[in-house]
Amino acid sequence: MRRFLFYILFSLLSVLVYAQYTTGNKPQSAGDRIESTSFNDHKRGASRTLQYRPDGEDFVIVNGKNRYTRALYGSHTAFRLETSDRPVFAVYEKRNSKNISFRLLLSDGSFVALDSTAWCESRYTPGRRSYRLTHPAWGENAELQISALALPDEDAAIWKITPINMPQGATLRSLLSEIRLNKLSRNGDMGADPPGCFDAPEHPEQLQTTDIVLDTVPQNIYILVRNYALVIPSFEEGGALYDKSERARAELASRIRITTPDPFFNTLGGALAVAADGIWDGEVWLHGAIGWRMPLSGWRAAYTGDALGWHDRARTHFDAYAASQVTEVPNTIPHPAQDSALALARSVKQWGTPQYSNGYICRNPHRNDQMHHYDMNLCYIDELLWHLNWTGDLEYARRMWPVLTRHLAWEKLNYDPDNDGLYDAYACIWASDALYYNSGAVTHSTAYNYRANRLAALIAEKIGEDYTPYCEEADKILKALNARLWMPERGHWAEFQDFMGHKRLHTAPGVWTIYHAIDSDIADPFQAYLATSYVDREIPHIPVRGEGLKDEGYATISTTNWLPYSWSINNVAFAEVMHTALAYFQAGRTDAGFKLLKSSILDGMYLGESPANFGQISFYDAARGECYRDFGDPIGIASRVLIQGLYGILPDAMNERLLVKPGLPSAWPFASLHTPDIDFDFQRRDKEGVTSYVVTHRLPAVRTLELQFPAQRSKVAKLTINGKPATWTLVEKSITRPMLSVVIPASSGEETNVRIEWGGEELSSPASVPANVAYAEAPVCFVPMQQDEMKWWYPVDRPQSEANQSLIEPSTFTQVHSAKCEPVVMDTRFNSSVTDIFRNEYLSPRSPYTTLQIPKQGIGEWCHPLHTVDINDAGLRSSVQNGILNTELGIPFRTPAEGHNVAFTSLWDNYPDSLEIPLKGKASRAYLLMAGSTNHMQCHIDNGVIRVYYKDGTYDVMFLRNPDNWPPIEHIFFEDGLAFNRHTPALYRLRLKTGEISNNFGEELGFPGASRELDGGAAVLLEMPLNPGKKLSHLVLETLSNDAVIGLMSITLQR
16 A cells, blocks of 8 residues: 655645736726626637647647636536636635645655646546646656546535656645635626636635645545545545546436537537536526526526436426416506606516516516516426427426416517517517517517417317417417518518507517527428528628638627627627527528537637537627636527437427437438437448438337438438338428438337438439529529429529618718818708707607617616716817818818707607708708717618708608618727628718717727727718709608607708
C-alpha cells in the first residue's frame, strides 16, 4: 500500500492566485432594461475558432482558456460544480460559492498552478470533466490525470487525481476560498455575470488548503468538497463515492444514444440527457439550469420530458401546474381591463378581470393565487397534449379534461372575444417581451389554439365527452387562418392583422409565426414548404465560421428582420433556430433542416465558450452575444428536433399509432437512435440498392407502426417486413422526392424490420416548368412528377425578394441645386411642436378588449410601459435664421424658431388622419423635413404616405415605410450587414438637440451596440422626385399605421 502523508491547513493568510479576473467592456444597455447587460461588446465581429472537437461522446480541447463555463449538475438543487478548460473550479451556492484550485509543489520549493501547465487536454464527457496535464518541470514521462464529478444525491463534488511518474517529493496542494464577487446577477451565468466572477480574490479572507504528498507509483487520490469545505476521504470512501457518482452519470448519459456518420452529432445524446436533468428540480422542469433557475408554467422546457422518455417526470410537472390553475375566481370585471398605472399597456393585475379569472394558470407549481403576467397557458397545454400523444393515457386525459376545457374557455374569453376564430397573442411565447398586437389576429397564438381545440375534440370523443364545440372551433380557426392570414401570393402567413384602423396585414412574420403554424398542424404540405422558403429568402442568415471548421455554408438565423432593435424582437436565440429547424423537418425539407440544426449546434457547442452548451443567446446576437447556459427552451426544443425532427419519431398514442418519418440527411448511409421509448436503426447500401429500417418501440398504448421513407429510385423491386413480402403506398403530396408508407401491427417490445430493394432508374427533375403547377402565384411553385411507380411534386423557385417589392427610392441628395430651392410656406398647417410627441397622451381610439398595446405616451411596450424619451429641438431652433434653416446638404428649410413647428397626422384622435398643404408652380423634386414615431411592430409596412397632386388630377406617391425611409424620432437604426439590414442607403437625420445633420450618427456618436436611442431625438430628411413638366396642386400627408404619429416640419421645392 502506498502511504499518504497529508495534512489540512486552515489559513487566513493571503496567497498568490494566478487566475485573472476580467470583466470585459463596461455593460451597455441593449433594449430591455433588465435583460440588457452585455459583457461581449469587445467580441462583436471577432473571428472564431473551433474550440471543442468531438471524440466519441466527448468534447475535447487542448490548452483551452475558458473558465467556469461548463457546469456539472448532481442533485436536483441549485448546487453545481463549475469547471473550466483547465483544472480550476467553483462550487455554487447563492451566498456561499467557493473557488477550488490546485498546485503541484516540487521538492526544490517551486510550484506549478495546475491551471497553468504547459499542456492540458480537457474532456467534457456528459456529466464529467477530465484532464491530462504535463509540464517540463515534472519530467519527460510525468503526467497528472484529474477527473471531476458532482455527487448525484448531495450538494458535493469529488475529484479523482491520478499521478503518473511524478517527481519524488511532489506535493499536491488544494486551495478553497470565497469567490471574487459576493453578489451575482444571474447566479454566475455566462454572459450575464462578469467573466472571472468565480475566481478567487487576490487576497482571500477565507482560505483552506490541503497538502497531499504524491508517491511515484500511480494510484488514485480523492478530494471532496462537502459542506463547502475541502475534505480528504479515505481511499475506500473516496473510491466508493466516485464510483457511485460515475455510475449515476453514465446511466443518465446513456439514456439517449445517437450514432451517425457525423461526429459532431454523436456527442449529443448524452449531452442532452445531462442538460435536461439539470433543469429538473424534482417537481417541475425549470426555466434554466443556471441563470434562470426558476419554475415557470410556460415556455418550452417541459417538452423534454416526453421526448426523452421521462413520462413520469412529465406527469409530475403537469400535475404540479394543473394545481396552479385558477378555478374559483369568475370573470366579473369586463373588457377592457388595462392597467392605468402602467400607461394602459397591459392588463391590470386584479382578480376577476378576464385575464385573472378561472382558467388562468399561475407561474409557480401548486399555487393558484399568484398573478404573473404572461399567457403561459398555451405552451403548458401544448406540452400536456404532447404528453398524451406520447403516452395515450386516456385515464390521465380524463383527469386533466377540466384543466383543458377551462383553459380553452379562458383563451376564448380573453383573446377571441369577437368570436371571429382568430386570437390575439398576449405574451404567450418566449419572444414576448416587446411583442404587442393590440387585439389583432395573430398567427402563432391562433395556431396554438387550433391544435388545442383539435386535440380536445379527439380527447372528448375518446373519453365520452361532447366533442362538437371543439371540433367546430378548430374548423372555424383553420378556415379563418387560411382566409385572412395566409397570403398565397407570398407563400406564408402574416404576422398579424390589425384589429384597429385599416385592419391591414403585417406581412413580414418572425420565425415564431412560421414554426408555430407548422408545429400546430395548420399547414398542408405545400404551405409548409412555402412558409419555410420564406425563412430562406427573407430572414437574415449569419454565416457560422471558425478556424478549424471546414466551411460548408453553415449559417444561423435571427428571429426577424425587424427594426429598430428591442430585446426579444430580433435576436439570434438557439431555441428559435432549433424550432425553425424542426419546422423544416416537419415540412419535409430534411437537408435544409439538418443544415440549420448543425449550424446552431456548431455555433453553441463547439465554437462557443461552453462545451455541449444548450445556451439561450448566440455569439452572433448583435445585442448580447453568447449568453446563458443550459437554458430550458433550447433543451426542450433540442429534444424535439433530434427525436421528432431528425429521427422522425412522431407518436399518436391516443390513436394507438406511432409514425416514424426519419428526417435524416440524404447523404447519410446509416444512423441509429436509442431512447427509453424506442430503438431505431437505418442502413442504406447504395451499391446493393438496399435500404433497411429496424424499429422497436416501448410505448404501451401503441399497437400500429407506420413508417414513411423516401424513395431512392423509381421502382420498388421488393419490400419485406420481418422477412415477409409486404405492400406499400405512396404518401400524397410528397414534395422534392416520393415518400412511401408501410403500416405494420407493432406492439411494445416487438422488433419490426423493413427491407427495401430498389429497382428502376434514378429519380429525375423537371426539364421545364409546365402550365399545370400548384401555387403558381407563389415564390415557389410545384411541378407534378411521375416516374414509373413514383409520384411526387417538385419545387421550383421563382426568385423574388419581398424586401425589394415596391421599392422606395432612397434619398441620396446627389442632385441638390441650392439656387433652385424654394421653401414652401406651411405655417398655418402646423398643429403641434415636435417636442410634444411623447408628452401627449394617446387615449383613443383604443381596443375595447384587454390586450397588450403601446403605452399612452406613444412609446415603449408592455415590458417598459413607463419608458419615454424627451425630444429636445433646442439646437434646431437656435440654428434658424430669419425663419430658414440652411443645411449642409444645400437645402434651405423654412421652420420657426418659436411656436408650433410640425404638422402631425395620426390615427390617434389627437391629430387628423391626414392633412393637405397647397403647392404652386412646377418642381423636379420635393425635399421634406419630417419627424414622427414608429416601432418594431410597424416594421416592413407603410406607416404613412405622401401624395403630391398635379393640376391635371394625377399624382406621385411616396410611402413612408419603416425601416426603408421612416425611422423613429428617438432612434438611430443599427445595421450590421447580418441580422440588421435595411437594404438601402443610410438615412440623413437632423439631430434636434444640436441642429447637426448626418447619415452616420450611430458611429459618430459612438453607440456600442444594437440599441441606439438618441438623446433629444432626430428628424429625417427625404427627397421625392416629381414631374417637372406638370403644375403642382397640393400635397397630402396621411398616416396609415395605428401606433404611428407622422409629422411634416418643412417642404422645399426644387424648381
